[in-house]
Amino acid sequence: MAIDDTSQNKPYRVLARKYRPRTFAELIGQDAMVRTLTNAIHADRLPHAFILTGVRGVGKTSTARIIARALNCVGEDGNGDPTPESCGVCAHCTAITEDRHVDVIEMDAASRTGVNDIRELIDGVRYRPVDARFKIYIIDEVHMLSSSAFNALLKTLEEPPEHVKFIFATTETRKVPVTVLSRCQRFDLRRVDAEKLIAHFNTVAEQEAAKVSEGAMALIARAADGSVRDGLSLLDQAIAHAGIAAGGEVSEEAVREMLGLADGGLIYDLFEAAMGGSVEDALNLFNQLYDAGADPAIVLEDLLQLTHWLTRIKLSPAAAEGQGISQMDRERGISLSESLSIPSLGRTWQLLLKGLKEVQSLPSSAQAAEMVLIRLAYMSDLPNPADLVRTLKNNSVPAEPSKPAAAQTVTESEPTSGLFQEAPPSPDNGGARMVGGMGPNDPVTQPSTQPELTPTPQSLADQDPSVHAANLIQNFEQIVGLFEEHREAILHATLVTHVHLVRFEVGHIAIRLEPEAPSDLATRVSRLLSEWTQEQWLVSISDEVGDPTIAEQRDAAEAARVGRATSHPLVQAAIKTFPGATVETVTERTPDEFTEAVDEDRADGEIEEAET
Numbered sequence: 001m002a003i004d005d006t007s008q009n010k011p012y013r014v015l016a017r018k019y020r021p022r023t024f025a026e027l028i029g030q031d032a033m034v035r036t037l038t039n040a041i042h043a044d045r046l047p048h049a050f051i052l053t054g055v056r057g058v059g060k061t062s063t064a065r066i067i068a069r070a071l072n073c074v075g076e077d078g079n080g081d082p083t084p085e086s087c088g089v090c091a092h093c094t095a096i097t098e099d100r101h102v103d104v105i106e107m108d109a110a111s112r113t114g115v116n117d118i119r120e121l122i123d124g125v126r127y128r129p130v131d132a133r134f135k136i137y138i139i140d141e142v143h144m145l146s147s148s149a150f151n152a153l154l155k156t157l158e159e160p161p162e163h164v165k166f167i168f169a170t171t172e173t174r175k176v177p178v179t180v181l182s183r184c185q186r187f188d189l190r191r192v193d194a195e196k197l198i199a200h201f202n203t204v205a206e207q208e209a210a211k212v213s214e215g216a217m218a219l220i221a222r223a224a225d226g227s228v229r230d231g232l233s234l235l236d237q238a239i240a241h242a243g244i245a246a247g248g249e250v251s252e253e254a255v256r257e258m259l260g261l262a263d264g265g266l267i268y269d270l271f272e273a274a275m276g277g278s279v280e281d282a283l284n285l286f287n288q289l290y291d292a293g294a295d296p297a298i299v300l301e302d303l304l305q306l307t308h309w310l311t312r313i314k315l316s317p318a319a320a321e322g323q324g325i326s327q328m329d330r331e332r333g334i335s336l337s338e339s340l341s342i343p344s345l346g347r348t349w350q351l352l353l354k355g356l357k358e359v360q361s362l363p364s365s366a367q368a369a370e371m372v373l374i375r376l377a378y379m380s381d382l383p384n385p386a387d388l389v390r391t392l393k394n395n396s397v398p399a400e401p402s403k404p405a406a407a408q409t410v411t412e413s414e415p416t417s418g419l420f421q422e423a424p425p426s427p428d429n430g431g432a433r434m435v436g437g438m439g440p441n442d443p444v445t446q447p448s449t450q451p452e453l454t455p456t457p458q459s460l461a462d463q464d465p466s467v468h469a470a471n472l473i474q475n476f477e478q479i480v481g482l483f484e485e486h487r488e489a490i491l492h493a494t495l496v497t498h499v500h501l502v503r504f505e506v507g508h509i510a511i512r513l514e515p516e517a518p519s520d521l522a523t524r525v526s527r528l529l530s531e532w533t534q535e536q537w538l539v540s541i542s543d544e545v546g547d548p549t550i551a552e553q554r555d556a557a558e559a560a561r562v563g564r565a566t567s568h569p570l571v572q573a574a575i576k577t578f579p580g581a582t583v584e585t586v587t588e589r590t591p592d593e594f595t596e597a598v599d600e601d602r603a604d605g606e607i608e609e610a611e612t
C-alpha cells in the first residue's frame, strides 16, 4: 500500500481517504469484477464505456480511478503498456492519485445535471489527450443527468473517438436510459460482507496502531452495511473517541454509544424479562435504555435483530462460532435460544415487526414501545393456542353429566366431540376456533359462518330451475333465493339489503323500498317471478314499515350467534386468558373438522393475527 505518512507533521487524513484503494489488489470484496477487468486489460479488449453500479461506499469512484490509472500508466521506465498493476509512481499514476491529471476529467452529475454541462464536456471529446494515452471521462451519479443531457451524451457514445474512455458510476441503474446502458460494459460492485470488512478494518487498525476489540469491530462492520467507506469513517470516529480514554482500546460499549445503539447486555436483559412475562422488569429496563438516550424504534430493531439471531443459532448452533460474533451473542445467545421454541420466536418476530411499525408511525414512540413490550410479556405467558384448548377442555369445561368420569380425559387423537356437549346441540355453539391475539384489537376467535337464513328448500333446488310452481314458494326468503339461483346478482343484492317485506301471500307480495332501491324494482321482480314460476306474481309497493331487511336479519342473527359463542364457557375462559380479546366471528365446524384445525394450529404453532 502506498501510504505516505512518513512525516509526523503531516496533517491528519481521514482513514477512508488514506486507505482508499489504488490498485485492483487493494479493492475489497470485488473479486469477480477485478478478474474480468484484469483479463480485459491483458487482452487489450477494453470497452470504450464502463458503467459501475453498486450501493454507496462500495468503491465505485475508487474503481473508476484505478481503471484510469491502469489505462494511462506508463510504468516506472515510462515505456509500459496499460496494465492492471499500475505502477503508482509514474507521472500519470501520481497525477491521477492527486486528482490533477489533465486528461482525466471527473464530473459529479448530481451537481451538474444540465445539457450545457454535458455539451461543454463533450466539446472536449474531439481533442486528443494532452499528455496521456487516453482521455478519460469519469461521471459520478450519472443517473442524475437530465434526459436532454443523456441524449447529448448518447451521440458521443455511439461513435466515440479512439482516444476516449467513459467511466460512469451510479447507485441507481434503473434511472439510466437503456440506450446508454446498452453502450456500456456493466460492472456491479457488490456489498462487501461483514467478514471481509472486519478483516480489512483489522488491517487498517493495525497500521494505525489502534486497538479495537472484537465486539467493537463486529458492530462497526454491521453498521457499515457493506460499505467500506462508511465502515472506515466509523472506525475513524471510534479510534478518535478511544484515543482520549486510558489505554486507547476501542471497546464494544464505546462503539455502541457512538452508534446510538442500546447496550447489548441490556437488550438481552430486556428480551429475557419480556419473554419471561415480567412486565414490570421489562418496562424498567426499557425506561433505563430510554433515559440513556436510546431511540425506542432502535430498541425494537435491536430486539428484532436478537430474535433473528436466536432463531438462527437455534436452527444452526454452528453460526455462533462465526467470525465477528461477540462473546455476548455467542454465550447468552446460545443459552437463551435453548429456552425458546421456534414457533415462539416466530410469534415474537411478528409481534415486534408489527410493533415497530406502530412505534415508527406514532408521535409517542416510547409509549408505543411500552405497549409492544407489554404485549410481548403477555404473549410469552400464553400457552400455544392448541395447548390452551386442550387444557381448557380437560379442566374448565364440565363434562356431560351422563358420561362416565373417565371420558373426561380426552386424548390428543380422539375426536373432540365431547368438547361442547354441555351446550345445546345447535351448530351455533360449534368450534370457536382459537386464533389468539394478545392486543386489544386482536380477536380471539376467528369468525366466518354460512348463515342459513335464506333456506331454499331442497325441493326447489332439485327441480329444473326454470320451472318453479308458485305454490312451492312459501316465503319471501325463497323468492330472494330464486334471484340468486338465476344469477340476478344485482336484483338479489337489492332485495337483500334495500327491501322490507310488508306482506307475503302466494302470488302477491307487498314490499317497502328503501331510497337506494330502483323505482322499477317491483315491476322487474314481478315479471321475472312470473316467468320463472309460470304463475302470475303481483308485487306491490307499500309504505308500511314491514320486516327488517334480510341483511338486517342476518346481522342480528350473527350478533346473536357471536353472543352465544361468547357466553360459551370455553370462550369465556379464553377471554380471561387473553386480556382484551373479543369474539369477532364464529366459525362452525363439525367435531372432526375442529380436531383437524387444532392439529393444524399445533403443527404450525403460529398465532394468526387479525388483519386490521
Ligand SMILES: [Zn+2]
Binding pocket: 072, 073, 074, 075, 076, 086, 087, 088, 089, 090, 091, 092, 093, 094
Ligand atoms: Zn504508473
